[in-house]
Amino acid sequence: MTDHHIQPPTTPAGRREILFNAFDMNCVVHQSPGLWRHPEDRAREYNTLRYWTDVAQILEKGLFDGLFIADVLGPYDVFAADPDAALHSGAQVPVNDPFLLVSAMAAVTENLGFGLTAGTAYEHPYPFARRLGTLDHLTGGRVGWNVVTGYLPSAAQNMGQDDQLEHDARYDHADEYMDVVYKLLEGSWEDDAVVADKSTGVFTDASKVHRIEHEGQHFKTPGISVVEPSPQRMPVVYQAGASTRGRAFAGKHAEAVFINSPTKELTRQSVQRIRQSVVDAGRDPYSVRIFAMQTVVTGADDAAAQAKYEELTRYIDPIGGLVLMSGWMGLDLSRFDLDQPIGDVESNAIQSTVETFQKASGREGEPWTVRQLAEWVGVGGFGPVIVGGGESAARQLAEWQDETDIDGFNLAYHITPGTFEDIVEFVVPELQKLGRYKTEYAPGTLRNKLFGAGDHLPERHHGAQFQLRRRHTAQV
DSSP: OOOTTOOOOBOTTSSBOOEEEEEEESBSBSSSTTGGGSTTOOGGGTTSHHHHHHHHHHHHHTTOSEEEEEOOSSOOOOGGGSSHHHHHHTBTOSBOOSGGGHHHHHHTOSSOEEEEEEESSSSOHHHHHHHHHHHHHHTTSOEEEEEEOOOOHHHHHHTTOSSOOOHHHHHHHHHHHHHHHHHHHHSSBOTTOEEEETTTTEEEOGGGBOOOOEEOSSOEEOSOOSSOOOSSSSOEEEEOOOSHHHHHHHHHHOSEEEEOOSSHHHHHHHHHHHHHHHHHTTSOTTSSEEEEEEEEEOOSSHHHHHHHHHHHHTTOOHHHHHHHHHHHHTOOGGGSOTTOBOOOOOOSSOHHHHHHHHHSBOTTSSBOBHHHHHHHHHTTTTSOEEESOHHHHHHHHHHHHHHHOOOEEEEEOSSTTHHHHHIIIIIHHHHHHTTOSOSSOOSSOHHHHHHSSOSSOOTTSGGGGGOHHHHHHHHO
16 A cells, blocks of 8 residues: 555545544543433443444444544543542543454444554553454454553553653653554564465464564563454554644554544644644655544434534533543643633643643633533533534535545534434435435445555555565565
8 A cells, every 4th residue: 555645535426525433432421421311312321232233333324434432541530639520420430441342343334444542551562462453353454543642640540650651751652652563563474474274284384473573662572473464454543642742643653633623723723734744754644534523413404403402401511521621631620710711721631632722712702711611511522513404514514624624523422322323314315415425335444445545554654664565675
């Protein structure tokens, strides 16, 4: 696969295609605190396989590109300096492991991709690479890895550390982590190492399996990978960091980037910076698919959608919203008056979150207040919300893409799986009428579906240097 002159995906109608991921988490409250109490919401079933297989089948019916599953390792305890408010509201706690869901969902679908969040701070890359390779095998190459460096102090403390690494140091650590994973999945087994010859009894040609001999500042991994090559080898690399250091990391590693900004203009600026970071890393600017977070409240017409939105607001849990925002911003919002503006904040958490809300204006043109943050998060979490019938919502989504240069959306739910059912019923057909949404899946792996250029890392990607076929070519 090459990344020379990559273009945004288009539909058969010749229009730029809008890509869809569903945005979920293996918990009760992901992005819309309080809405789990809605009588139609099934989030309480998060710890059952039936819920997840139902969601997967709904998404595949709607030709979604993937299910993007967020994760945290540790409770949100920045608010009031303890986890009580998070536990009370269910704000991303309890939360279960996202990786264990995938095999069940893959078994009931054929095309849906799975973007799985896992951090680089607390698990050694050697066993993690095995898990990635295993899932890529079991899904037929439909797995992506959302690389996170961690932002909750509680996670670091529960792993025996006094505190997490400083923001930029976390990315330095992650850079080496990525190299170890690349070496294991791309540079240990040759493509034809597995012989599986029953007549001779030889399963693997040992001469074609190589030690990676990695020794760096953080990791020492000398041996071979224990996973034979999977359909993609290295799964698709997702990343969500939008800080200066995070963008540099994305430029080097990411194939898909998740962003969340409350306005089109901030989204456009973020997209422009990310594509420039990709160019700075020597890659094509469109070798990365950019997904913006969005929540859609829709129905048979605009009036039905507006009525639905007004009903949803009755279930908002503002304290749960402040719990989440405190964790994202690294700032204890319980210490502020509700009508106090959020000024300049120095944070070691998600720096892009702090920067976004410092730049965005509130409803009256003033800086955001604590109250406005709580109300904003109530329906759809951190991202913007579209309210409208299917035709209106489809038009607005197309306008977001046209005005910001995003490739698609990470669609958060307000109630689940009802949000996704509504999008499939009302919005997808209207996008197809506009020539902006696929009418069938492309063949192959998740990487090929996203880029249409093969199953493996493109030649200008940082990880491609570890591919055995490229190393052998260079030595000839």
